[in-house]
Amino acid sequence: MLKQYLTKNLFIAVxxxxxxxxxxxxxxxxxxxxxxxxxxxxxxxxxxxxxxTTELSLLEEKLLFPSNTQVSLFVSLEGDKKFVLDAMQIKxxxxxxxxxxxxxxxxxALRLGGVQRIYTGNINTGDHLMTASFIGRSASGNQFRxxxxxxxxxxxxxxxxxxxxxxxxxxxxxxxxxxx
Numbered sequence: 001m002l003k004q005y006l007t008k009n010l011f012i013a014v015x016x017x018x019x020x021x022x023x024x025x026x027x028x029x030x031x032x033x034x035x036x037x038x039x040x041x042x043x044x045x046x047x048x049x050x051x052x053t054t055e056l057s058l059l060e061e062k063l064l065f066p067s068n069t070q071v072s073l074f075v076s077l078e079g080d081k082k083f084v085l086d087a088m089q090i091k092x093x094x095x096x097x098x099x100x101x102x103x104x105x106x107x108x109a110l111r112l113g114g115v116q117r118i119y120t121g122n123i124n125t126g127d128h129l130m131t132a133s134f135i136g137r138s139a140s141g142n143q144f145r146x147x148x149x150x151x152x153x154x155x156x157x158x159x160x161x162x163x164x165x166x167x168x169x170x171x172x173x174x175x176x177x178x179x180x
Contacts, residue, residue, distance in 0.1 A: 064122075065120055065121065065122060068157060070158040071119075071120070071152065071154060072158065073098065073120075074160070074180075075164075076114070077164075077165050079166050081111055083137075084136055085136045087100065088102075089133045089134075090119055091130065092121075092128050092152070093129055097121060100116075123154050127151055127152070127153055128152040130152045131149050132148055134165055134173075136165075146165070162177065
């Protein structure tokens with residue numbers, strides 16, 4: 001809805017800029033300077049729309065996920081570079097909050113030390129049980145499943161938790177948790 005609003009406003013701004021040009025029956029009367037000026041106005045309008053979109057996205061995130069109830073969960077890999085992470089599922093208080101199937105590019109990024117934000121949401125202050133489960137396979141194709149629980153102690157303010165899948169040689173993949 002926001003993008004439709006911004007697109008509509010961009011269209012209106014372009015139409016207003018076009019209406020500023022003098023029109024005549026002959027198109028040849030429009031000078032290169034007028035076209036260049038119009039192009040610069042359109043570029044300025046596009047820049048303004050992009051800035052507004054960024055600001056609105058930040059405001060939307062603050063509104064939807066206020067810092068006093070916000071929790072963000074991140075996934076990382078460590079250890080065996082031949083392990084293939086296929087899927088993750090996260091539950092908080094026995095409610096599934098996130099599921100993700102990994103693509104080749106995402107897996108490569110995780111292997112290179114990247115961290116994926118898998119969930120951002122709101123929870124009340126207090127203690128919550130988080131369960132992280134994964135499905136993966138070794139280089140030889142053997143499938144492995146792992147699951148671990150973590151007590152999330154939510155205080156006032158944002159909470160960040162890293163879910164790290166660690167292992168040397170498959171099937172020794174385990175899950176560890178780290179508060180940030």
